[in-house]
Amino acid sequence: MDLKPYYAVLRQTSLLRGMRDDELDTMMQCFAPRVRRYQKGEILLLAGFENREMGIVLEGEISAFKNTPDGGNVVITHMGPGGLFGDVLSGSSERSPVSVMAQTDCLALWLPYQKIIRPCAKLHATHLQLLQNLVLTISNKYFALDRRVELLICKSLRARIAIWLLDQAEHAKSDTFAVSLTRAGLAEYLNCDRSALSRELSRMQKDGLLETYRGSFKLLDKDGLRAQCQ
Amino acid sequence: MDLKPYYAVLRQTSLLRGMRDDELDTMMQCFAPRVRRYQKGEILLLAGFENREMGIVLEGEISAFKNTPDGGNVVITHMGPGGLFGDVLSGSSERSPVSVMAQTDCLALWLPYQKIIRPCAKLHATHLQLLQNLVLTISNKYFALDRRVELLICKSLRARIAIWLLDQAEHAKSDTFAVSLTRAGLAEYLNCDRSALSRELSRMQKDGLLETYRGSFKLLDKDGLRAQCQ
């Protein structure tokens, strides 16, 4: 299959970011990836199984979710074209902690891990860059998880909210920012009840720490917030 | 400096596991690592700073800790000879979330990340194996963190304990096992108060789920425990 039409998508992945056409040509020749189409609802990756390929979303949407001990599903992330998944898994001997499902009809590219980790004898400079990208990608995921743990170990809800707010403000480089998360989504990330989150945000507004309406936040007293991070 | 005397230690690292002397010779020539001695209490890696080298403990003990928002320190891990640190950090553009300190006088080997990620033109098979080891190491750290998150998002303490117990039993491949963690240490890992942990363990013993004395655990009703996981 000719992948040229998807080069624009590939360039958006963290793995192949910004590579030229000729570079992608070379990589695709080395990797000999396979392409597969999935129908909405089909499983691309099943929790509990090993996997030796990385997936890239070419068309459509996928979602990754965990099976909770009580049989439910918790969505971890959504991805569209350019999304990379199974990257950490494929290089490890672990069994997948998540399942990946086609959210819509979609098309996925599968890259064999062994071909990625073992550069061919030609030692293409592009391949070396790609390896660096791979490690960077995994590292970033590690640090994102680490920040999550940082949040979760805070005992008080107010502390978790304060840390999150300061993080977001730093990320947005402004004390006023908007996020696309719903309250329920934010509650899930902060690992608390939605109503408890609303209640605490109300209290924090009463205390003059911030103003918020739906997805918009305005930090009024960052020092005060920092004092709550305990 | 001649590293031969430390080859036995190097072979114990997850990065250079089981490599022959001649392979280590080659790698050390490629990496041109530096060695440095540290006095007890000296800082090897400071939280908040970037780093482009991986560290291997050759002699002595080190500890990694986080600076909590309220100024305290929380020890994350200890390492002795053969310990690898800064591996995730060195390949990322993040600033370190932990500091690393010499717990005793010690000797550390520093490998430049760029030399590791970019195999030399000779394309040594050993180097390719090492790259695979690197990705495996980082991936394993990722999954360990992921399991930690899995624990932390459980709302009830009993659920966290149950998950931990079942995990340990699986790891020990036996329903009876012992761990070196103290109650206080376990409480910290489970993110709860030490007394609350003791209390809950007592209740679980009353409920006939397990028996425990200090670091020894004996699971009596694994199905019962699984039912408590959330």
Add this chain to the structure above:
DNA sequence: AGATGTCTGTTGCCGTTGCAACATGGATGC
């Protein structure tokens, strides 16, 4: 407009758990 559904805020209830204080028991040193 009216109906419907979703997101958000509010409140009462009460269980779980953090915190503090104390008891016990094993280990080590003198």
Add this chain to the structure above:
DNA sequence: GCATCCATGTTGCAACGGCAACAGACATCT
């Protein structure tokens, strides 16, 4: 033996936050 120290278990109290139920705001559809 006796003193000391540390790890662990126990318990009372208070409160944080989960849960459930309801109300209001807003979007979408017909």
